[in-house]
Amino acid sequence: MSTKQGGSNYEYVTARVRSRRSRLFDEDDYRKLTRMGTGEIARFMEESEYEAEMNALGSRHGGVDLIEYALNRNLAANFDDLLRWADGRLYDYVARYLRKFDAWNVKTTLRGVYSEADRTDVEDDFIRAGEFTEKQHSALLDAASMEEAIAATRGTMFHGPLEAALEVYEESDELVPLENAIDRAFYGHLLDGLPEEPDRPTELYIEFLRAEIDFRNLRNAFRLAYSGADMDPADYFIDGGRLFGEGDLRQLAQTPDELAARVRESPYGDDLDEALDALERARSLIGFENALDAALLEYSEQLSSRYPLSVCPVLGYVLAKEREIDNIRAIARGREAGLSEEEIQNELVIL
Amino acid sequence: MLELITAFATFVLQSSEPAIPKTAAAALAVGLAAFGAGYAERGIGAAAVGAIAEDDDMFGRGLILTVLPETLVILALVTIFVV
Numbered sequence: 001m002s003t004k005q006g007g008s009n010y011e012y013v014t015a016r017v018r019s020r021r022s023r024l025f026d027e028d029d030y031r032k033l034t035r036m037g038t039g040e041i042a043r044f045m046e047e048s049e050y051e052a053e054m055n056a057l058g059s060r061h062g063g064v065d066l067i068e069y070a071l072n073r074n075l076a077a078n079f080d081d082l083l084r085w086a087d088g089r090l091y092d093y094v095a096r097y098l099r100k101f102d103a104w105n106v107k108t109t110l111r112g113v114y115s116e117a118d119r120t121d122v123e124d125d126f127i128r129a130g131e132f133t134e135k136q137h138s139a140l141l142d143a144a145s146m147e148e149a150i151a152a153t154r155g156t157m158f159h160g161p162l163e164a165a166l167e168v169y170e171e172s173d174e175l176v177p178l179e180n181a182i183d184r185a186f187y188g189h190l191l192d193g194l195p196e197e198p199d200r201p202t203e204l205y206i207e208f209l210r211a212e213i214d215f216r217n218l219r220n221a222f223r224l225a226y227s228g229a230d231m232d233p234a235d236y237f238i239d240g241g242r243l244f245g246e247g248d249l250r251q252l253a254q255t256p257d258e259l260a261a262r263v264r265e266s267p268y269g270d271d272l273d274e275a276l277d278a279l280e281r282a283r284s285l286i287g288f289e290n291a292l293d294a295a296l297l298e299y300s301e302q303l304s305s306r307y308p309l310s311v312c313p314v315l316g317y318v319l320a321k322e323r324e325i326d327n328i329r330a331i332a333r334g335r336e337a338g339l340s341e342e343e344i345q346n347e348l349v350i351l
Numbered sequence: 352m353l354e355l356i357t358a359f360a361t362f363v364l365q366s367s368e369p370a371i372p373k374t375a376a377a378a379l380a381v382g383l384a385a386f387g388a389g390y391a392e393r394g395i396g397a398a399a400v401g402a403i404a405e406d407d408d409m410f411g412r413g414l415i416l417t418v419l420p421e422t423l424v425i426l427a428l429v430t431i432f433v434v
Binding site: 020 | 401405
């Protein structure tokens with residue numbers, strides 16, 4: 001049973017997490033998967049870690065939907081395990097980080113309301129790995145309008161920012177301000193309430209999250225720079241990284257080349273060299289975003305081997321698992337849409 | 352308090368017997384070594400159980416690694432025979 005009191009059990013959790021991580025799909029598995037049809041992918045998954053989920057959902061769904069729901073459910077089960085194992089401060093760190101999925105669920109709800117989707121469709125897309133209770137989930141699902149959905153988040157960290165963003169939404173009828181409010185609430189609270197003078201484990205937690213925030217900012221900056229959209233980059237800026245200040249982002253978003261140079265000089269430069277080269281070669285945003293993801297994954301792996309008994313391996317596993325889910329989903333969806341092997345391969349994030 | 356300490360120190364220094372008898376010192380050595388071994392095994396054991404929970408084949412390896420610090424106590428036992 002997990003408690004917030006007492007010491008952290010890094011040894012136990014990291015041992016389990018490392019074992020799970022080693023069982024994630026590797027490059028060979030992905031190569032096999034890209035050559036399969038959706039039926040074969042489903043069968044392949046039945047013989048892997050996803051067996052329980054595939055069997056549980058097999059009677060209700062089929063095809064790509066089955067794969068997708070099994071992936072979501074497996075993700076939620078895996079991350080629930082993490083919370084079950086962790087004790088003490090480690091639990092606190094992991095729980096904070098997994099609120100990411102609360103953010104995801106709220107986003108899914110808002111998108112569902114926006115596109116007037118069915119309740120069951122929205123429910124199937126939920127990933128129940130965060131902190132929300134069953135009651136809060138069903139309140140979200142019952143919401144028929146934006147106002148109701150936002151009211152359902154009352155008492156969580158998303159409520160205030162969402163209410164503030166609602167006005168902008170009503171003026172522009174675009175989801176972006178709402179989704180942005182959710183992201184910023186999530187990242188804003190990640191580093192909230194930590195001790196003023198962090199001890200070593202807390203320092204490592206902060207270091208890991210800084211990297212993630214930096215990469216998120218980086219991605220937003222590149223998106224803005226390449227889309228040439230006339231938006232204020234500061235609206236998308238997430239505080240807490242070490243790479244950019246708010247003003248920097250505004251300036252750099254105008255000039256993609258300068259942005260790339262700036263990143264090269266940063267502490268991440270060595271890890272991102274390949275990604276930046278790829279961007280300059282390809283000029284495609286998707287390629288670069290995937291390279292960014294791979295770079296973050298690599299950086300997280302470095303942190304986890306440098307500090308074996310810390311929160312880093314656990315968060316690194318969360319990232320790696322998410323990438324695996326994304327990859328399998330991309331393969332399944334890609335095969336369904338009839339993309340070529342090469343096109344699917346470009347979509348994958350493989351370390 | 353301070354006077355007591357000086358009085359005790361002079362007593363210890365003047366008496367011909369050592370403050371801690373030899374056998375007691377050896378016992379302390381073994382006890383402290385066992386304490387250290389136990390502390391080391393705490394971490395290793397937790398990690399080993401984690402690994403075994405994920406993969407049953409790790410049982411043998413986990414067991415060996417868990418009892419490895421036990422060698423500390425065995426080496427410390429030598430002091431018993433030396434005194």
